[in-house]
Amino acid sequence: MKKDIVRLFEGYQHFREQYFGEDDSPFAQLVRGGQRPKVLMIACSDSRVDPALIMNCEPGELFVIRNVANLVPPYEIDQAYHGTSAALEFGVCVLGVSDIILMGHTQCGGMQTLLEACPEKNGFLGKWLDLATESKERTFSASEGLSQKEKVDLCGHYSLIHSLENLQTFPWIADRLNEGSLTLHAWNFDMTKGILEEYDPQTQVFRPLQNPSFVPPPPPPIPQEETSPDLAKKPEQQVLFQFME
Numbered sequence: 653m654k655k656d657i658v659r660l661f662e663g664y665q666h667f668r669e670q671y672f673g674e675d676d677s678p679f680a681q682l683v684r685g686g687q688r689p690k691v692l693m694i695a696c697s698d699s700r701v702d703p704a705l706i707m708n709c710e711p712g713e714l715f716v717i718r719n720v721a722n723l724v725p726p727y728e729i730d731q732a733y734h735g736t737s738a739a740l741e742f743g744v745c746v747l748g749v750s751d752i753i754l755m756g757h758t759q760c761g762g763m764q765t766l767l768e769a770c771p772e773k774n775g776f777l778g779k780w781l782d783l784a785t786e787s788k789e790r791t792f793s794a795s796e797g798l799s800q801k802e803k804v805d806l807c808g809h810y811s812l813i814h815s816l817e818n819l820q821t822f823p824w825i826a827d828r829l830n831e832g833s834l835t836l837h838a839w840n841f842d843m844t845k846g847i848l849e850e851y852d853p854q855t856q857v858f859r860p861l862q863n864p865s866f867v868p869p870p871p872p873p874i875p876q877e878e879t880s881p882d883l884a885k886k887p888e889q890q891v892l893f894q895f896m897e
């Protein structure tokens with residue numbers, strides 16, 4: 653057996669021990685109860701940007717669509733096969749996810765191919781990357797003085813924004829957005845820095861992802877011998893009490 657395949661087999665054995673070791677393992681519960689992921693993630697097929705790995709997710713947490721350059725086509729009714737659109741329909745209409753996250757990444761090979769090479773127009777790749785032609789033109793008109801790497805990353809940003817717009821052309825996504833029961837996000841993974849950025853539609857910029865519900869941990873308890881009756885009134889203590897409630 654080839655070395656790379658042996659490596660996969662070893663990983664599979666580890667997976668079995670971790671997820672099938674007990675009768676009522678979390679995986680067995682997922683099989684019994686069915687999947688109920690709340691988040692649909694659209695990511696690139698790039699081998700370095702596995703969403704479950706980056707977000708430290710367990711089986712059942714993410715419904716993932718991966719394709720070259722994490723592109724979303726517009727809503728189209730025709731006789732062609734639409735893999736990404738079909739998966740979107742399944743996630744939104746069947747599973748009823750509450751969030752869709754588009755996740756791009758820096759140094760995307762799809763964006764690089766779009767900007768540098770001329771894929772065979774009759775091939776699948778060239779046709780697929782046509783979806784990002786507008787982003788490519790936008791990049792060329794705004795990238796004076798940028799290095800090639802910076803152009804690739806800029807095109808990735810533009811493409812995420814364009815895919816975000818395309819998502820809203822699907823009627824069942826537009827309906828859920830109007831109801832307020834679905835939220836769209838555009839994130840970008842900076843592979844060099846190892847950070848996630850999020851797109852802010854208000855300011856139209858990408859900035860490091862913040863956790864809006866993050867509650868700073870309470871300060872460590874004050875040693876008994878240093879406490880006094882007045883300490884309960886101090887701000888640090890009040891924060892501690894609020895956290896404990």
Ligand SMILES: [Zn+2]
Pocket residue numbers: 696697698720721722757759760761762763
């Ligand atoms: Zn990519």
